[in-house]
Amino acid sequence: MDNNEFEQLSSLWQSTEQKSLPHMDKLIKRHKRHGFILKLNIVIECVAILAVSSLFLMSLIEKASLIKQIWVGFATIWGITLFVLMSKSRLSSLKHLKSGQLSSSIEAHKKLLKNEILRWDLSIKATWVFVLAMGVFAVSKCVFAPCDADSGLHIVISFLVLGVAQSVFFVKRRAAKRVLLTLEQ
């Protein structure tokens, strides 16, 4: 392709039909709404952690059965650990987002992607741990008390939900890895 041909291509490119100009006030409002949703998610997670923690304390105070205490205790520790690790990664991403480097550096995007992959990894591992614990809980429940159809159904549904969540995490992690690879290339 010589310079003349390229110039023709360039003018062809620049003569493409223009998109209609955006309303900046609407875009800024939308951006603020996204920020609000992000903060709301963090608040919801905090409330969920507090709820599980209080449930654990209640089970201790009310002297609930040992299996229930262990199960709720596990869920509390699992939730808090996951929340802390996730928040650490999110804070690191937020630091990159706030630094403004995203507008000027591909390295910042790579760091964000690495953080994202780490979060999906954590979700996958945490779900495996949860599935394992739930399996142990279900077996021990049936060993110490007679199993009824209702609780059996609940456990099966829980396993199905966790299975679906796990597949979503796998797909998301694979997609993030693919983009990271593209950026690194």
Place this chain on the structure above:
Amino acid sequence: MVTFTKDSEKEIIIKQYWPQIGRAASGYENRSALSDELAQEMALSVWRSLDRFNGQCSINTYVYRVIHNTAIDHIRRHSKLSEDELSDKTICEHTSPEADALQAQRQKHLMNAVNKLPLSLRQVMLLKLEDLNNVEISDVLGISEANVGIRLHRAKEQLTKLLAGMN
């Protein structure tokens, strides 16, 4: 030192660069709805980034840098969708029977060919098509001039093949 703090000044910059923003969005994203969304994201990023502009480079370089990094961000977030998806379909959808549609058809071919270039080559090609010189492109992308030259050479080669394949 030139700064852009007033909304009216930012509005002028957005209007001035809107055609380039629209073309860059189409160059990175050939699905119409997503391309419009990307153009809006780019405009918003430029708007927000203008607060941080302190004359570290020319405004032209700065705006292009923001535009192209927003595109990377878009690719990162929309990774679940294949970049090449629908590209052939788009060509068929936009075929017009009108005589003056030939120009539009050629533009569509060019856009689809650019869309098919690997990301690293597409970036330099999009900037070159906007008439930026190699020094400006190296400033925007943060790579050496020599690297720009190599990528541009490869991009032109691949673009020629892709365009020939479409005709």
